[in-house]
Amino acid sequence: MKGNGNMIRRGGWTKPASGVYKLNVDAAYEPETGRGATGAIIRDSRGNFIAACCEYNDHAIDVATMEALALLNGLKLAEQFGAQSLAVESDSMEVVEAVRDPSEYRGTGAVIIDDCRHLLTVLGMATFTHCPREANEVAHSLARHGYTQEVREFWFSDPPPFLDPVLISDRVIILEAVVGEEPSKKTCVASGSTSSPSSGCHDWDYPLDSLLHQIISLISSFHDLLAFRGTCRSWRAAASSFPSVYTFTFPPLHLEPDISHGVFNYKPKWKLVDPAKRALSLRFSAPRINPCRMCYLGCSYGYLIFSDREHCHLLDVYTGTKVRPPKLQSDGSSLIYYGFLVAPLTSPNSRLTLLSRTSMFQWQVGANSWTEHPLVGEPIHQIVFFKGQMFAMDFVQRLHTIRVVPQLSIQEVAVVWEEGMLVGLHSKPWLVVCGDMLLLVDLSVSTDLLFGFPGTLRVFRLDFSDEPAKWVKMEKLDNWALFLANDRRNPTFSCMNPERWGGKSNYIYVPTASQDSDEPWTAIEVGQPVPNSTHRLSFSSAATAHSSPLNSLWVLPSLVFGVCQ
Incomplete structure (x- = not known):
């Protein structure tokens, strides 16, 4: 299984091809205490937040087991969301190679890898890629949150506030890549299916509410509204202050x-x-x-x-x-x-x-x-x-x-x-x-x-x-x-x-x-x-x-x- 060749690579997180959702997974592990945690996040091809989870485990065996468990939890999250086409990234080469060829894997997480392979028969098409840590910062932040807070949490519409800095950082990387490839165009992407005029909007976090409300009025699906809300905190606030739910142009x-x-x-x-x-x-x-x-x-x-x-x-x-x-x-x-x-x-x-x-x-x-x-x-x-x-x-x-x-x-x-x-x-x-x-x-x-x-x-x-x-x-x-x-x-x-x-x-x-x-x-x-x-x-x-x-x-x-x- 190979990564998608159409992805834009700029040394950090990269967006998947259009119509594909990207799942990033990571684990945290402390060998002295035997405690660990996992983190997983799903985003779409524009970097919009879709869903995330973290899970604390006070009986972790080793880091390989926790990385395999992170993948399993991420695939379960993708199944619940209903993603049909998935690009999966982990910074654990051992886990990526184990999923690609489970017959050769004899590590401590072998049973969990088998569960992952079984779940993949339900999910449909998926690719697996090893990524560097800098491309996996959001999943790492989720695993660290689960470990330090000792919690199991899920987010299906709004990202937690502690993720805002790394989410915005990843989106800036995508925006810079787009501007770098098309220098004559200045674009500020709003959601999965809408766009609006912009004057080279590089500040994702503080556009005018009136402009955001115009964008919201053009959104044509609930999932696109989720993508809009997941961009950053101020965009989420703009969606919450939209004048009237009865002027939406998407169906219930x-x-x-x-x-x-x-x-x-x-x-x-x-x-x-x-x-x-x-x-x-x-x-x-x-x-x-x-x-x-x-x-x-x-x-x-x-x-x-x-x-x-x-x-x-x-x-x-x-x-x-x-x-x-x-x-x-x-x-x-x-x-x-x-x-x-x-x-x-x-x-x-x-x-x-x-x-x-x-x-x-x-x-x-x-x-x-x-x-x-x-x-x-x-x-x-x-x-x-x-x-x-x-x-x-x-x-x-x-x-x-x-x-x-x-x-x-x-x-x-x-x-x-x-x-x-x-x-x-x-x-x-x-x-x-x-x-x-x-x-x-x-x-x-x-x-x-x-x-x-x-x-x-x-x-x-x-x-x-x-x-x-x-x-x-x-x-x-x-x-x-x-x-x-x-x-x-x-x-x-x-x-x-x-x-x-x-x-x-x-x-x-x-x-x-x-x-x-x-x-x-x-x-x-x-x-x-x-x-x-x-x-x-x-x-x-x-x-x-x-x-x-x-x-x-x-x-x-x-x-x-x-x-x-």
Whole structure:
């Protein structure tokens, strides 16, 4: 196995070929104490941070074993990320030669090398190269961190702050190489698929926020956003302060759970697929939940929410980390059916809200107890946030605004329905925030054709220009695409110019498998017949819809939502 001949070499870290991910691994070992640690990092062909890990080991055998273990941990990280084409570098010649020809290797790490070879059959194409220490500084820093802190840690979106100096140093090497090869061009690369005008931007760490926000608005996939955030700390801050998540031009991720019957009886697992980069599916698992029989309550700001009436758990869909609020003190007389966050979990104003038919329970994130407020009226089946307000749709399709500070208040919004909206049989509608519009998506079917003809999805815009406000039918979505899930407790999304990532304008994407393709979702054109499989799923009763298990849904991970959202 040989290194890629197209790599740019400047005495330090080198970038792999386009479409290839580079894995660097290293180990730290102290023979006097028998302690050691490993480090691994994955970057793409532009030097963007993808993932990293470190692991402490207080029973290390020798340096060769630790170097082999570093490779194994790095390959496991690559498998979890879903990398299909990999360039692996280690500064241990012994490990590189052992992987190339394991039949001749009889060292102490032979068993671990065999595990590496087995894992390679799953990963696909990989090349192995021996590199000097100066080309492996980031992996070395990770191993040193694991050793000195005696920790096992993973980073899947943002690099830890202690890596910033070496990451920026490596990127400067790449930038100098590009400028050296093309002296007439001055370039500042922003992400995996976007670029912007620049005046010879050599200062990676301090460009203007306004320019960075322009770049972010052009990003066409979640993975490209990760690459942008992974460049350095100031770029990460710019992504977190992006004015509105609803102006992103990339689609949400498709979440497919690996569970049955709506309960977790061991460790919850799920798969995330990016519609813009379908080959990069990611698999995740979370720590075991106790008690294990938890009911699904919804998804909000990148967290899955579960409860068993007394205990509540929030699981980050991208990292698998768990947040456990204090025990809920309730008489258990009314079933909790819906849960949502009123702001990103990192926001100082964030509250977790749980709904039953008779009460609203709220937990101020970081507090030691819950507050309970009585509720009257019809139960709420969907919440969206639009222009700084919380809008709620109840089970009889009345629209409300909700305020939680300084005290809870729920006020009905006077709305006029178009006459055509009341014809035929309807499912519970969806609310969708689409740019500066609040939309209602309705699935309807003529009563006399219910059993022989699929319904159609219609879209209405809430016109606030008159009082009372009025739902106005939209014949087309123009250059927008919408994303809905059957369970109204799950978030809805919109995306402008979906053709940029391979999608279609004027289409609505639902996370149920398509009968006409091998994709795990279905795309439905507005106003056109809905496939029968999707049509049947959408007419579940109100009671069933709010006691259903976790099914496939659309989601944006929590890191997308800055504290300003």
